[in-house]
Amino acid sequence: MAEKKGKKMMWDGRFDCGMAQSMIDLSFSLDFDKELLEEDIQGSLGHGKGLVESGVLTKTDYAKIRKGLLGILDDVHAGKNLWLPTDEDVHMAVERVLTDRIGDLGKKIHTGRSRNDQVSTDFKLYMRHRAVEIRALVVELQKNVLDVAKKNFGKIMPGYTHLQQAQPILFSHYMMSLFFALSRDVKRLDNFLDLHVELPLGSGAIAGSAFPYHRQLVAEELGFERPSANSIDAVSHRDMALEFLNDLAIIANTLSRYAEDFVIWSSSEFGYLTLSDAFSSGSSMMPQKKNPDSMELIRGKSGRMLGNYTAMFTLVKGAPLSYSRDLQEDKQPVFDSTHTAKVLLRVMSEAIASARWNFDRMEDRMLPALLATDLADILVEDGVPFRDAHRIVGSLVGEAAKLGEQFTDLSDEAWAAKGVPNPKDVKKRLTFAYSVSRRNIEGGTGANSVKNQFKKAEAILKKELKK
Missing domain, CATH: 1.10.275.10 (Fumarase/aspartase (N-terminal domain))
Incomplete structure (x- = not known):
C-alpha cells in the first residue's frame, strides 16, 4: 500500500x-x-x-x-x-x-472511553474547579465591601436616580447594595456546583462503555456525586457551560454598573472618589491626566463576557445529538470568561479597598432638592393628602428654579402661600440627617437599618466561608 x-x-x-x-x-x-x-x-x-x-x-x-x-x-x-x-x-x-x-x-x-466522554469529563472538572476559585474571589470582594461600609458608617451622600440627585443616603447603604448583589452571585455559583455533579466517563462516544466499568468508583475519585444517567445526555449537552458563562456574565455586569458609577465619581465634576494610582493610568499626551482605567476596563470587559455567553448559545442551539465537532468551539469562550472574571474581581476588590472616598466633597455637592420628598412626607403627616403635598412641593421647587434659587431659600411667606403650615418649624426639621433618620425601615438607609444590614452580611459571610 x-x-x-x-x-x-x-x-x-x-x-x-x-x-x-x-x-x-x-x-x-x-x-x-x-x-x-x-x-x-x-x-x-x-x-x-x-x-x-x-x-x-x-x-x-x-x-x-x-x-x-x-x-x-x-x-x-x-x-x-x-x-x-x-x-x-x-x-x-x-x-x-x-x-x-x-x-x-x-x-x-x-x-473503554471516547474522546467524547473524556472531553466532557475534563471540561466539567475544569468548570467546577474554576467556579470554586471564582466563588472565593467574590467572597473576598464582599469582605472588602463590608469593611469599607463599616469604616465609613454614618457618612451621608446624595443618592441618584436617572443620574440626578434624588434623596440623601448613607454611603454605607450604597456599598451594601453591592454586597447583597454579590451574595446572589455566590448562590448562583453554589447552585451551579450543586447541580452539575454527574460523571460523564463511561458514556463512551454515545452508547456507553462495553466494559464492566465501575462508574461510581470513578465518580467519587474525581469529586462527582454519581455517574450520569444517560450516555447521550452526558456527551451531547453543554448547558453546564452555558450556565457557567451566564453566571460569570452576571458577575461582570454587576461590577460594570458600579464601575460606571466610580468612573463618574472620579471625574472633577463629582470628585467623590480618588482611585489609588495603582488602579489608574495617565495620558501619553496630557501630563495632568489621571484616568480611572481600571473601572473603564471592568465596564468594557463586561460586554466581552456577554459576547462569550452569546457565542456559546449560538454554537449549541443547532448542534445535532449526540456529538458534532462544532462542540470543540465550546472551550475558548469559557476559558476567556474564566480568566476575565478572575481579574475583574481582583481589580475591583483591590481598587475599592485602596480608594479614598471624599465625603467632604459629597456633602458640598448635596442639593437641598434632595429633601423635597421629605417635605412632602411631613405635609402628609400634618394631614395634607399626598397628591396635594406632592403638588405643593413641586410648585415650590418650580418657583425657586425660576428665581435661580433652592426651594429651601424661599421665604416663609412663599411657603405659606403654597399651603405649607408652620414653615419656620418645618424648615428646622428639614435636614439631610433628619431625612436619613426617617428611613429605618428594614432595607432602608437609616442608621439602624444599615447596622442590621451589617449583621446580615456578617451572617452571610460566615455561611459562605463554611462551604
Missing part, C-alpha cells in the same frame, strides 16, 4: 491519506485546550482506577501509568515543551507522550 500522505494521527487506521495542512489549521485545538491539562491528567488517573477494578489494568500497570501521567504534569509545570505539531489536542498529546515514555502500556489508558 502506498505510504499515506500528510500528518499521521493516532486514529487514522481507516484513512488512505493524512490530514491536509488547511484541515489541521482548522481543527487542531492544542494551542488553547492545553489549558485542560491538569483536568485531563486527573480524569485519566480516575479512569485508570476504574480500569483496574474492571480487570483491564493491573495495579502494577496503573502505578506505571500514574507515574507517567504525573511526570508529564510536572514537566509541563517546569516549563518543558512536550508537544509536537502532530498533537491534535491536549488529550491525544498526553496519550502520545505517555506512550512514548512507558511503551504500549500507555495505549491502554484509553480503553
